[in-house]
Amino acid sequence: xxxxxxxxAGLVLLTLAFYYALPRRAQNFLLLGVSYAFYxxxxxxxxxxxxxxxxxxxxxxxxxxxxxxxxxxALWAGIAVNVAALAVxxxxxxxxxxLRATLDRIGVQTGAGGLDVLLPVGMSFYIVAxxxxxxxxxxxxxxxxxxxxxxxxxxxYFPKLLAGPIERAxxxxxxxxxxxxxxxxxxQRATALIVVGAxxxxxxxxxxxxxxPSGLWDAPRQFAAPELAGYLLIYAFAxxxxxxxxxxxxxxxSALFGIExxxxxxxxYFARSLTEFWNRWHxxxxxxxxxxxxxxxxxxxxxxxxxxxxxxxxxxxxxxTMLVSGLWHGTGWTMLLWGALHGLYLVAxxxxxxxxxxxxxxxxxxWRQTLAIGVVFVLVLLAWVPFRAPEVGAAxxxxxxxxxxxxxxxxxxxxxxxxxxxxxxxxxxVRRGDPLHFLRWSRxxxxxxxxxxxxxxxxxxxxxxxxxxxxxxx
Amino acid sequence: xxxxxxxxxxRTFVLNDMIRLPTYDLRDxxxxxxxxxxxxxxxxxxxxxxxxxxGVYIPDPDLTVENLxxxxxMVARVLRDLA
Numbered sequence: 391x392x393x394x395x396x397x398x399a400g401l402v403l404l405t406l407a408f409y410y411a412l413p414r415r416a417q418n419f420l421l422l423g424v425s426y427a428f429y430x431x432x433x434x435x436x437x438x439x440x441x442x443x444x445x446x447x448x449x450x451x452x453x454x455x456x457x458x459x460x461x462x463x464a465l466w467a468g469i470a471v472n473v474a475a476l477a478v479x480x481x482x483x484x485x486x487x488x489l490r491a492t493l494d495r496i497g498v499q500t501g502a503g504g505l506d507v508l509l510p511v512g513m514s515f516y517i518v519a520x521x522x523x524x525x526x527x528x529x530x531x532x533x534x535x536x537x538x539x540x541x542x543x544x545x546x547y548f549p550k551l552l553a554g555p556i557e558r559a560x561x562x563x564x565x566x567x568x569x570x571x572x573x574x575x576x577x578q579r580a581t582a583l584i585v586v587g588a589x590x591x592x593x594x595x596x597x598x599x600x601x602x603p604s605g606l607w608d609a610p611r612q613f614a615a616p617e618l619a620g621y622l623l624i625y626a627f628a629x630x631x632x633x634x635x636x637x638x639x640x641x642x643x644s645a646l647f648g649i650e651x652x653x654x655x656x657x658x659y660f661a662r663s664l665t666e667f668w669n670r671w672h673x674x675x676x677x678x679x680x681x682x683x684x685x686x687x688x689x690x691x692x693x694x695x696x697x698x699x700x701x702x703x704x705x706x707x708x709x710x711t712m713l714v715s716g717l718w719h720g721t722g723w724t725m726l727l728w729g730a731l732h733g734l735y736l737v738a739x740x741x742x743x744x745x746x747x748x749x750x751x752x753x754x755x756x757w758r759q760t761l762a763i764g765v766v767f768v769l770v771l772l773a774w775v776p777f778r779a780p781e782v783g784a785a786x787x788x789x790x791x792x793x794x795x796x797x798x799x800x801x802x803x804x805x806x807x808x809x810x811x812x813x814x815x816x817x818x819x820v821r822r823g824d825p826l827h828f829l830r831w832s833r834x835x836x837x838x839x840x841x842x843x844x845x846x847x848x849x850x851x852x853x854x855x856x857x858x859x860x861x862x863x864x
Numbered sequence: 865x866x867x868x869x870x871x872x873x874x875r876t877f878v879l880n881d882m883i884r885l886p887t888y889d890l891r892d893x894x895x896x897x898x899x900x901x902x903x904x905x906x907x908x909x910x911x912x913x914x915x916x917x918x919g920v921y922i923p924d925p926d927l928t929v930e931n932l933x934x935x936x937x938m939v940a941r942v943l944r945d946l947a
């Protein structure tokens with residue numbers, strides 16, 4: 391069940407009809423039941439896996455901190471269980487062919503598809519969430535959950551189950567213990583988040599994805615350089631609006647239940663540095679990587695040598711962090727290449743700052759900020775090539791193809807029209823500091839905007855472009 | 865240790881090592897991260913500095929914008945653990 395489907399809207403409305411008539415504890419039971427029913431519409435296998443990991447993590451966390459004392463062995467056991475589950479299901483494409491060949495060599499017949507396993511949708515998201523829970527319990531930042539229902543809701547909560555935002559237990563669990571109040575303002579913001587999210591997904595992202603020709607990623611050398619550059623631009627905005635659209639709908643739906651979810655995007659293509667980009671793009675994952683990979687690595691190295699220009703201090707934390715990000719996103723060398731590229735970008739940015747400190751970006755002259763936005767955007771754009779390409783060779787061909795300007799064929803201008811509302815939405819956020827700034831406009835303007843948005847969502851949904859959310863695949 | 869001593873030490877560190885503009889006129893309540901003066905990744909430097917200078921360990925997930933966005937918050941966090 392997609393979260394932009396009418397069935398999902400029906401599920402949300404039906405749940406809400408009962409939700410506010412119930413006491414808080416029963417509300418959590420209802421959320422858990424609906425979340426499991428929602429997940430079961432994808433697959434019973436996914437649900438079984440979620441149950442197993444919920445019980446395992448609930449039990450393990452009790453052992454990570456016992457009688458107030460942290461136990462390192464239990465922490466590593468908890469992390470190992472989660473990483474192993476993810477590795478087996480997510481990275482089977484890496485190791486199953488080798489394993490199958492080895493078994494065949496020693497005479498064990500695996501048969502076609504005999505070792506195939508299926509990655510539950512959303513698993514990458516709830517696994518990193520629960521790893522942060524185990525680590526925070528170990529550090530004493532949160533007590534081990536003593537309520538299995540609340541803990542199960544933390545992992546399974548249906549608005550965020552498929553693709554985040556990645557919530558921390560120490561901010562999410564207290565929300566489940568508190569009464570939920572949705573006043574007029576909250577209702578208005580929730581509705582706006584859902585409408586903007588639907589516009590981003592159905593009107594912008596699906597239209598842009600549909601404009602990409604087949605064969606673009608498999609055989610990029612069939613296309614001229616202006617086409618490759620133009621389609622890459624379209625892909626960048628399609629990917630962004632796809633994920634930001636999902637997040638908007640998820641946050642809006644959750645707000646209807648009186649549970650606020652974390653912000654995940656903040657106009658990332660207006661970032662003035664690569665570091666700023668990662669504070670604006672998939673924020674909850676970026677901050678997870680910062681807190682559980684970058685900070686421990688960086689602090690360990692700084693303790694050995696506090697100099698910022700010490701080579702390991704400069705290189706290892708960003709590179710390792712971005713390689714882990716690549717691994718989290720998927721299997722194959724292309725994702726590792728994408729992660730390595732971003733890691734090297736960050737290393738270069740830090741090295742340049744050491745050599746020539748520029749000061750805070752917003753204190754720079756306007757022309758320099760604009761130039762920085764352009765440079766960062768182009769670098770991010772180039773990195774999307776391996777992110778999407780099926781293999782490293784295809785990514786290389788795409789990059790090389792963009793250098794060959796002997797043929798000046800270009801995509802139709804019509805393909806770029808959907809970029810305009812995408813840019814406008816982000817521009818409002820950058821200028822006003824609030825993605826929902828238009829809620830401060832006069833009522834007639836808001837009503838006209840809402841009518842226009844709903845009409846656009848209706849018309850574009852009739853076109854049935856409906857590509858699945860990209861990040862659900864991770 | 866006096867609050868003023870902690871504040872002066874942290875101010876010098878923030879200006880020299882985080883913002884890297886020693887002459888910047890930083891207010892005590894000025895947002896460092898949400899105000900764009902430093903990025904949240906540089907809080908690793910802050911974490912190691914207060915560990916070595918004051919013997920205060922701040923866990924990694926506590927090195928957040930919510931906890932440490934201003935000099936006032938940084939001083940309060942260090943004093944909390946020194947008390």
